[in-house]
Amino acid sequence: LRRDGFSPIPDVKWEDVGGLDLLRQEFERYIVRRIKYPEDYEGLGIDLEMGFLLYGPPGCGKTLIAKAVAHEAGANFIHVKGPSLLNKYVGESELAVRRMFSDARTCAPCIIFFDEVDALTTTRGKEGGWVIERLLNQLLIELDGAERRRGVFVIGATNRPEVMDRALLRPGRFGKLLYVPLPSPDERVLILKALARKKCIDASVDLSAIAKMEACENLSGADLSALMNEAAMAVIDEKETLTDLTHYTRTIKRNHFEVALRKVSPS
């Protein structure tokens, strides 16, 4: 069995996620509090969804928020990239899916994150589609075993929800659809502030003003992360050009962001 990534509990906190407040609230209700305080949910007869599909443009935090949910819930995290399940010999894909759910049950509470989940369904009916067909059927069997699935949540991510096989989107499977949009100007501010937690930013820098500049329009979270890195690189590059290092500080200033903004554009 080859898994893409089995990591115990991811090290991504809510503070690392900028914006996406509504999503965070939904995941708090549906996963985090349910794992941390199961007694609150008992006896109320609520039938809550265990499967989620995050959809939206690339680089806007789908993977990041899934990891943060696992961290905040104290849940194990199995990260599987959809296409990797397909690169197998006959029968191995189904076995891989069965083992994955079996591992997840063993280490429950657990979140299985299916990145590029659309890859498991798009070529239905095409050449080689039978591999997907069998894999998909196995996945549906595992997803439908609600009793056996206790403590195992699934989160799928896709940039192309329209090509997903409808069968996967039924309640109990990836039943709750959540849109992860391109950030608004205010959300860009929150993302830059979240990213700044791990960087030395000079106190004089106004991140809100930078995030709201025209040059930042349509930048995704991943683009903003690239911007932050370019700005940090500009600090290093600057040192090379200085003959007198008396006033040199290893902090990111406004001029470094200006250099970075010329290099980064919406992906």
Ligand code: ATP
């Ligand atoms: P893809 O569809 O390409 O897989 P994705 O939506 O899963 O993309 P992520 O992998 O979560 O995007 O984001 C890539 C990187 O961009 C993150 O590791 C993080 O550095 C940054 N990022 C994206 N969105 C946010 C956000 N809302 N807050 C903070 N950082 C973000």
